[in-house]
Amino acid sequence: MVTRRPHTAVITWSSAGTKDANNVYTPGSEQTKTASCNVQPNNSGRMIVQNGGSLINYSFTVYFDYFGEAANIPVNAKIKFTSANIPLSYRNKNFIVLQITVGQRVVIKA
DSSP: OSSSSOOOEEEEEEEEEEEEEOOEEOOEEEEEEEEEEEEETTTTEEHHHHTSEEEEEEEEEEEOOOOGGGGHHHHHHHHHHHHHHHTTTTTTTTEEEEEOTTTEEEEEOO
16 A cells, blocks of 8 residues: 655754743743654755845655644754665655745755
8 A cells, every 4th residue: 555645754943932021031942843744855956035035955745744833843843754764875864844835745854
């Protein structure tokens, strides 16, 4: 049987800090989301356009099913793959989120 999302990823990011009525800053907390995904390597040298128009090479495109926290995940969040069916050289290694699109597509770089 073919599985649409055969891999597992753990995404970690910090939520934004806040200031209270007395202007006292409280730092944000670390957030973590574990989700099933499909990891596709960028074997063809494709690039994405960053803010400001610069082109940047990326390592993988990761496809997720919808999850509500995606809107809160910032660029530069960390993502690692924990499933046994990921090549060992990529497993449990932190990658950086470069871009998140509406369809839950995440572009990352080593």
